[in-house]
Amino acid sequence: MTSALRIEGGNPLTGEVKVRGAKNLVPKAMVAALLGSTPSTLRNVPEIKDVQVVTSLVELHGVAVHNDPKTGELTMDPTNVSLANHADIDAHAGDSRIPILLCGPLLHTLGEAFIPDLGGCRIGDRPINYHLRVLEEFGAKVEKLPTGISMRAPSDGLKGAKIHLEYPSVGATEQVLLAATRAEGKTELTGAAIEPEIMDLIAILQKMGAIITVETDRQIIIEGVDELKGYTHTALPDRNESASWGSAALATGGDIFVRGADQKDMSTFLNVFRKMGGGLDIQDDGIRFYHPGTDLNPLFVETNVHPGFMTDWQQPLVVAMTQAQGVSVVHETVYENRFGFTDALVRMGATVQIHKDCLGPTVCRFGHQNFKHSAIITGKTPLHGADINVPDLRGGFSHIIAALTAEGTSNVTGVSVISRGYEHFVDKLQGLGAQFEVLS
Missing domain, CATH: 3.65.10.10 (Enolpyruvate transferase domain)
Known part of the structure; x- marks a missing residue:
């Protein structure tokens, strides 16, 4: 099982990946x-x-x-x-x-x-x-x-x-x-x-x-x-993996067709993706996610239980937000400790501020509990390579996206945790044209 990658970033991800049954099912x-x-x-x-x-x-x-x-x-x-x-x-x-x-x-x-x-x-x-x-x-x-x-x-x-x-x-x-x-x-x-x-x-x-x-x-x-x-x-297809590849296409300036992605279970994500300026081609057998070549728009996003914006979608999308022009805000209301992954993004050149306040229209259940559960992302910021250790499944895939977006070399360790929910992700990256070396 792959545990470390040396990634050369700055190249758009292009091609096709296939998603199968949902990890959460x-x-x-x-x-x-x-x-x-x-x-x-x-x-x-x-x-x-x-x-x-x-x-x-x-x-x-x-x-x-x-x-x-x-x-x-x-x-x-x-x-x-x-x-x-x-x-x-x-x-x-x-x-x-x-x-x-x-x-x-x-x-x-x-x-x-x-x-x-x-x-x-x-x-x-x-x-x-x-x-x-x-x-x-x-x-x-x-x-x-x-x-x-x-x-x-x-x-x-x-x-x-x-x-x-x-x-x-x-x-x-x-x-x-x-x-x-x-x-x-x-x-x-x-x-x-x-x-x-x-x-x-x-x-x-x-x-x-x-x-x-x-x-x-x-x-x-x-x-x-x-x-x-x-x-x-x-089993129904994995909407989390599908959205992650969509965010990867947006962050890297790429074009990815996700075969198996299902529109009906991703409508909230697709609306946000389109509002950011991302391109979509929704087909019966999958969804094409692509960067249209114009500036991305900043957004306010609040995670919530279904049918709201899924918490597992926000981490990969935050990487894409670093490449949007202006100030984006993410209010996390499902898990109280989901912004730890942004420390690595800041070391890579992103401008991300984490706050204890509810930066949303209503006070959530974490509002008076001293948790840092809101983020302000200011872009567009160029990212540069860094040494990163993967903290968790979704944060880890987000770090992979950031390393692929960044100019220069990133050494990413602890990537084996990503295999908990992303099938053959190293092979899929290779098929999309990512430049990397397996270290162990």
């Missing part, structure tokens, strides 16, 4: 297969680290997995689900936060579950208290151990519950869906996340036999059933 769809009594088949599966991690975790629990990377088809047979050794779970989970989502299905199937201390990208607190509270609402007994957290289902199984999320957390919503489908009785969830990946997970569960109704005002009703079967499903 595929691992969760794999977990859902644990709920079925028969095998499941998932298509359009990308070769990313998160898929490898979940494959290892479900195999530890007795699931037979066959993955064909060339076709992107993955089959999972949960017939022989069994308990796994705690140390093995810890070793295979690495820094992934996916293990928490295995708990509901395992509590239904085995009556108990274990998760190690969880890692993940350092972009904010991302507490698991939502998850634990949800599982306790269903009747699970949670016990903190020195090595992690152990859970047990009551002797008569999990029961439906009325659950309200104070914030529409994607992970907590997934936890409710995975736990409620086989819980006895009805579950009423309010304050739910309604991202496209959530809707695709609901579609998978419905194929398996679940009864799930999505109401207005972020309310989801799940009527528990005794048994679920396996599914056959094609």
Whole structure:
């Protein structure tokens, strides 16, 4: 796995890349297969680290997995689900936060579950208290151990519950869906996340036999059933990767056709991209993102839950904003610590100021908590090469974009984390004409 790149910047990225299934859906769809009594088949599966991690975790629990990377088809047979050794779970989970989502299905199937201390990208607190509270609402007994957290289902199984999320957390919503489908009785969830990946997970569960109704005002009703079967499903394309390549085209003055990009799940990003002055050619089989050769416009952007501007879109776009004429403002309302990546941009010549104030029309939940969650980007500023260490998945890809935009040489380390969510990104960069050398 590539861990360091020496990049020669200043060259536009041009050509075509292909995106496959969404990182924010595929691992969760794999977990859902644990709920079925028969095998499941998932298509359009990308070769990313998160898929490898979940494959290892479900195999530890007795699931037979066959993955064909060339076709992107993955089959999972949960017939022989069994308990796994705690140390093995810890070793295979690495820094992934996916293990928490295995708990509901395992509590239904085995009556108990274990998760190690969880890692993940350092972009904010991302507490698991939502998850634990949800599982306790269903009747699970949670016990903190020195090595992690152990859970047990009551002797008569999990029961439906009325659950309200104070914030529409994607992970907590997934936890409710995975736990409620086989819980006895009805579950009423309010304050739910309604991202496209959530809707695709609901579609998978419905194929398996679940009864799930999505109401207005972020309310989801799940009527528990005794048994679920396996599914056959094609994962929706990764809108995050698609937007990242779009930002890369804009920042480098390039022209990239993203095959597989889907307009309907990216409409908010496409509107912002066009307002910045970016060129779009939206087709049935993908989207062409290109720099039209004129000055880019500064913008105000506020991240929010779906259908708002996605938080994962802002970091790559900030790099493009450094190349716009004038002052842009980004107000981050989803994660409280997502601007750490801008330190490297400043060292590369960007003018970026980070503020604790809510630089938006309304005060968000971080407004009085002393978090630096707003950014002012003043452009256009020429970027120059620098030595960079990747902090997290989206910030890391943003650093790659910045290095490609900059004049001169950049040494970028820690890039292996990018493989968590970007399939074959080094090969794709090469196909787009990027000039770089793999150091390790």
